[in-house]
Amino acid sequence: MNKLARSWSPKWLRNDFLRHVATLLVGTTAAQALLLLLTPVLSRLYSPQDYGLFSIYSSIVSTLAVVAALRYDMAIMLPDQDADAKVLKRGATRLILLVCLIATVVCGIAAPMIASAVGDPSLAPWLFLIGLSTFTLAEISALTYWLNRKSEYRAIGVNRVLQSGGTAVAQLGLALAKLGGITGLIIGALLGQTAAWLTLRHKAREVRSGLEESNTSLRKLLRRYRRMPLLNGPNVLVDAVRVNGINIMIGIVYSGSLLGQFYMAWRVLQVPLGLINGALAQVFFQKLSVTERGSMFRFAKASILRSAALGVVPFLIIYFLSPWIFPVVLGAQWGDAGYIAQALVPWLYMSLITSPISTVFVVTETQHYMLIHSIFYAGVPLALLYFLKGDIVSNLSIVAWAMALILVIFAALALWVSTRYDKELQPKPEAPSN
Incomplete structure (x- = not known):
């Protein structure tokens, strides 16, 4: 321009x-x-x-x-x-x-x-x-x-x-x-x-x-760049096992038909996530990769606040309207998908907030913290889905709130890592003269 x-x-x-x-x-x-x-x-x-x-x-x-x-x-x-x-x-x-x-x-x-x-x-x-x-x-x-x-x-x-x-x-x-x-x-x-x-x-x-x-x-x-496969590689593998393992677990524990209901709910909910988070994540990574020490915490905090503000209205609409709108728009056979979408809202809203700042760990080369978090983040939903019995919607609601809490911890961890990264810029105080 x-x-x-x-x-x-x-x-x-x-x-x-x-x-x-x-x-x-x-x-x-x-x-x-x-x-x-x-x-x-x-x-x-x-x-x-x-x-x-x-x-x-x-x-x-x-x-x-x-x-x-x-x-x-x-x-x-x-x-x-x-x-x-x-x-x-x-x-x-x-x-x-x-x-x-x-x-x-x-x-x-x-x-x-x-x-x-x-x-x-x-x-x-x-x-x-x-x-x-x-x-x-x-x-x-x-x-x-x-x-x-x-x-x-x-x-x-x-x-x-x-x-x-x-x-x-x-x-x-x-x-x-x-x-x-x-x-x-x-x-x-x-x-x-x-x-x-x-x-x-x-x-x-x-x-x-x-x-x-x-x-x-x-x-x-x-x-x-060996830290990518050694540290970031396991992170994304654990995340992939979590997301895709949930699909496989639902298919085995419940049925292929209920897995299809979950898939449709997840797919439709990617619309607000894709609209808001897809653009932010790409640009934040590019900006974070050139962010100087001293500015990382401020940039990460701004990301969290901006994503939280952008997501409030869309996810409130999803929570209150999805049980009604899914069968009307998609067909009567997709009624369960509407209730599943409603149950997933707390988890996906926090995911919207934290997804862009996950690159903070890559830029600051602290992927080991993200790996530890990712292991818990993957293990919790798989364990809950395996051990919980009964209605899939009630079980997914429990999973969603547990995952939202884990993502709150993740956001705090990202801000802590950013603060440490910025402090490395600060010169050590001079020893007092006699």
Whole structure:
């Protein structure tokens, strides 16, 4: 934006942070709006049982995708030189390919056993696609970090629309072509992800050139950022086990149909989370990565207050209206999803508040604190779901309040880490002279 344009533009557009948030928010809003528009149609073409099986497949893919690059994809943000970041991107892609190849072999061999565990053999043939689905998601993540580094937020926003909308449109088309059920959901998701990956790969084509300008070998860069797989890697793996383990636990303890109800509730509730938190998280990480000592606590505190304020109204609406609106909008078969959504509100509201500041631990290189917290955060819901008996809505309400409390502790821990980081700037007091 040139000086003349800046002088005539609104004040908020002259603030880089707000402008970047707005750019991502537009893309995220369009993606979520398209998904919301098609969900009432898809919910009538696919049954809760279909979505339950799809949730099992997606849970395996999501768990593998977040660790496929051993978290070296996040390290793309950190080098001073772009050439070094490009070398890291190539290294991340090689790791992704290796993990996906292993996943294809393992899931293919274990397919009958996995399908038997969830009580539906029709899932088994599709588990051979686990590696391909994982590759597209993991590569999208790595390319997004490169575009984030270059502040290409418009490209990130457009890609979100393509990935979310492309998946929904493909699933709709397959259902109308009489290829619904688990077939339509999995193939549709894979088509949407592939289209998004190819588009993002074109937008980030710069990352594949100029690697020879780096004076640092891939081995040295991997060693320099070894804290990513050693500390941050276990963090995201534990988080993935928590989120996806909950799906699998519900499918085993309750039923595939109730898992589908939970999946739909969780999916719909991602709309306010995606609208508000998706944009903030990307931009906060970029800002935090260049935040100087002395300003970290102030920045983290501002993040918490801003996210809390933005989320109050949407989540109050969800709490009071979801039991009524789910069956009206999605169809009568989704009544349980409305009550599940209501039960999840305390947990997801706190998640909205704390998600952006999780990168504080990465920037301050204190991922070990986050790992300890993540272990408790993953163990509590899985243990509660396993031991609690009776109605799923009542049990999920207990889980949600327990998780909200744990996230309050997480926010306090992030502020404490930020304070310690800032204090390292302060010079030691001089010894008094005689």
